[in-house]
Amino acid sequence: MYVLIALCLGALFYFQLFSGIVRRLIIFKFYLFHKIWRLTVKVTLFLWQIILFPVRLIILILSYPLNFLRGLAEKAGRRLKGIFYNLLGKRVEQVIIKLKSKLPYLVYIEKKKK
Secondary structure, three states, rough: OOHHHHHHHHHHHHHHHHHHHHHHHHHHHHHHHHHHHHHHHHHHHHHHHHHHHHHHHHHHHHHHHHHHOOOOHHHHHHHHHHHHHHHHEEEEEEEOOOEEEHHHHOOOOOOOOO
């Protein structure tokens, strides 16, 4: 019986005197943790931007000349393809057509009998 009375008095004493203080302390700890977490995220993102800035700058500097060279290469490739087709393409197409027509005679495929 004394234990039960002591527990009840202890709970009453805690809720009357220390409950508000403990609640404010817990809220303050969560607030502080939240602020520290936000600061850590901001600092990390700032450092990440500092680290990536030179890489972005190099990509930006190299992208314009490389895109220009790619365009030149595509134009030259189209012209070379046209020249190659005019010189050899028609003959190559004729050879391919002849090979396709003779291919069934070169490869014997046995059909299964039912």
